[in-house]
């Protein structure tokens with residue numbers, strides 16, 4: 001392994017601080033441990049780690065921020081990898097309604113929409129249960 005920044009070859013595993021801009025907020029993630037270049041402190045964040053960081057940032061913003069802004073909803077939707085129509089399908093609403101929300105034209109029913117998007121984020125952050133099965137006993 002060679003550092004992209006300085007060509008250094010010595011790395012140590014450390015907690016890295018990853019700031020993420022979510023709408024008007026900044027979420028700082030300190031839960032990631034990565035190999036960090038000992039010479040310059042540079043760390044490469046793998047794509048799948050970045051995906052998880054964005055999902056967590058969206059969840060924290062939707063949980064701790066006093067209101068869900070349009071840009072916050074857009075960030076959460078993109079972290080989930082969904083189009084406006086796809087998100088609308090999961091929430092039993094229309095793409096137009098999601099689009100208006102993201103443009104902050106309609107800020108009613110915030111609580112329900114916020115809870116529904118949080119549930120989708122939590123579902124994505126949970127480990128899959130594909131190797132666990134239910135069997136009837138006796």
Ligand SMILES: [Zn+2]
Pocket residue numbers: 003004005006007008037038039040041042
């Ligand atoms: Zn380096």
